[in-house]
Amino acid sequence: MSKPRVLVVDDEREVGVFFRHLLQEHYEVLVAATGREMQELLRTQRFDLTLLDLKLPDSDGLDLLADLKKRCPACRVVIMTGYGTVQHTLAALRLGAEEYLEKPFAEVEALEKLIHRLAPPVSVTTAEAGLPVGEKGGEEGELFVGQSPLMRQLLARAAAVAPTTLPVLIEGETGSGKEVLARFIHRRSRRPGPFWGVNCAAFSDSLLGSELFGHERGAFTGAGQARCGVLELAGTGTLLLDELGEAGPQLQVLLLRVLETRQFTRLGGEQLRPFAARVLATTNRDIRAAVREGRFRTDLYYRLSAVTLQVPPLRRRREDLPALVEYILRQRLDVPVTGISRPALKLLQEYDWPGNVRELLYVLARAAVHSGGGTIMPGHLQLPWGEPEQSACSYLPSSPAPVSSPAAPAGTVGQVLRRALEQYLDSLSPDQLPDLPAGLQELRQLQEHFARRVVRRALEQCGNCRQQAAERLNLTPRQLRYYLQEK
Template identity: 40%
Template sequence: MTYQHRILIVDDDDMTRKRLTQLLKKEGYAVSSTDNGANALALLAKNPHDLVLSDLLMDQIDGLELLTRIKAQFPDVEVILITGYASIQTAIEAMKKGAYHYLEKPLRPDEVRHLVRRAVEKRQLQEQVKTLKTRLMAQTKEPLLIGQSRKILEIVDLLKQVAQANCNLLLMGESGTGKELAASLIHYHSRSRDKNFLAINCGSFAEDLLANELFGHEKGAFTGADAARAGLLETASGGTLFLDEIGEMPPSMQVKLLRAIQQQEVIRVGGSQPIPIDVRIISATNKDLKKAVNEGRFREDLYYRLNVVSIVLPTLRERKEDIPLLANFFLSRLAKRSGKRITGFSDEVIEVLTNYYFPGNVRELENIVERAVAMTRKDTIQLADLPPDLLEMKVFSFVQYDANIKPLREMEQDYIQWVLDKVGRNRTRAAKLLGIDRSSLWRHLKSFEIED
């Protein structure tokens, strides 16, 4: 069953309450209303609400006083103030007291819908972050792939499904998409979850050192080998070994790894006695491993041994709807670590982050948030706290997500569509920003068959 967000309308004008109630019920919200602040506080105490829309000027308890009491008693509830006497000073005071935003009478339905949707989304994010923190603080050590998008939820379901099959897996995806986290999630849901989960980056070691790490060594195998040492394949026996950047493994090491997988045994460096192993191998790469096979840089027989099941992890730009949730999750954790009280991001920051390409994916987002926490002097992250190169980027990007180069006409169509979306489909403003008159814009719209 889909959760209905609850909204409380507080206004001493009967007509305003009625219109807002009808408007928001049509949008699918559960709406209740009252004509005074005292009743509003009683209703909030009785039933949880996500958002309050309150008139500013009311008898006994006015909007600003109601806002103060709501934030004191129900700090997670968002508040939007309604005023017929809007002023900059009133808006500043309301925002300082914790209001999400304010609406000016006469109310415009589109503006009401937009602000309510954004406020509810913020409230939803807060709840999701709170749930994630609760899970992290619980006794369970389950790894978390954070997100609510269809793509990431499908990936999590798939990872849990293949966890039960004791076969080798190949995880593919760009750097920073969470391949090691996915591997640890598979191990957690496998039948060998109580055994070791070990990881190594195959691109971080020279060949001799990698052999020593994977296979171990006997006493006296080389200078400084004062005692025998088990390698990762041996130590992880019964559990899972994660081989990151498997495509960087030298050819000679590929031969040794293939033999270990086929024979289910290892021979330590400097030794001669085979040691039986039973280990599940999860490999990961951000390269085209099949292409490497075709070019002779990676052994085909090893490729098929490792790639019993392959899973491609989505990039962050493929699941943009998860960016606000991830950003708020990182902010909550990093702000606590720094000792700062930071409540969230400005709408402009969320817009910039959502429109950014993120070549470094989730790892880059975490880095950006960490920098913003260090730089900010306010209780919300502002544009000035973001890296300068991020702010200098054009919001409309010509970077393509596939290898095909779009024709100029198609790029022009995309840009006009993007500008229209940014100005709320206002043709006059769009034409001004595009540097053309309205009749020229109309001809473009007709030519491109863009609906308005």
């Protein structure tokens, strides 16, 4: 993977030389001495970070900043000035700058840390983010891309609470970035220990208890040796309870006891062990409704919700989507592309993204492969069929509502689809054949869409009672949530 690219814009030659020597190991550094040189570079190249002097001989730094954020909204910007005023600093921050530096630079180590935080070097991204080996780092960048007021307010609150020891409850839909925000809070907290997370929806209560508390040898059948749980492994770092709303009643009692006493014992053990980690929790469910219905303990809810953060769904910050697309295409994909066409971007902006940023990442990754490394066109996107208001084909003229509903086709779902596919194949000319991998992918997407539509229709018919809807569809409540993409 190529190094992150840094643009230094300063008319003092010594500043450019300084940054070249400081950053050359982990970054590709280009230097512009004037506003005009900066504009020339931006016409042909893209950067991850720009260090911009406000005072240039031929340009106003604030004008250059505004133009930079229009051309490359995903680029992080640090303002440099030897003539700092409060008015200039506030104006720069309003235009999208994230930090400002006063010259001369007094603390080189602090300067390096700032640059590494805003544009993590490839060689240290995984270690710094605390990600498992092999997982691609730098995903926190998704939080900082764009200018929507919702995300700016969220990040400001997260940054303010990060240095404290308060528990934080992060709410949001599947794929919206709850765990990414939790990692951001951990890194900003500067806690000396690691980041450990456990997905409460991935285990049964008994297995989740062992995962959290650990166990002693012989605690249960198959426990051949003692094992540390994540309460122990988190040490003085951060423990993330992911999808906490899935935890059962017995486990809720045990977690409450740990939070109250800051102590725990392994399963099958007697020795009290200290619990020193900071606790963060995420949920894609309405915890307050679960409390009202008696499915989640009130005292545990209040323990964990000292601070509550809401991650907005992607459809509520559509203004960030162009910048997010640019960021993902440049930073998160293994297949490089030359860009995305305006019609394709328009389709992305019209879609409602039930899977949020995670779904956007998968759609763009698939489109990059189908584009062959070129420009992503509408046909490469293969967006799943959505609800009428979510359709990626909403640019097509809508037809008037029929006077009466057509009769349902005879046969099972499989028989109806088989007849439709046969009609489609019969309509092709002898020399026409469909793209088989793309066609199979579309069928898988159609299957997911069909399941969601059936579940939503059942909920409408059952007055939104999930238990009744699940029984009518021969599903468990957990399976019903899965098909609603509440995994």
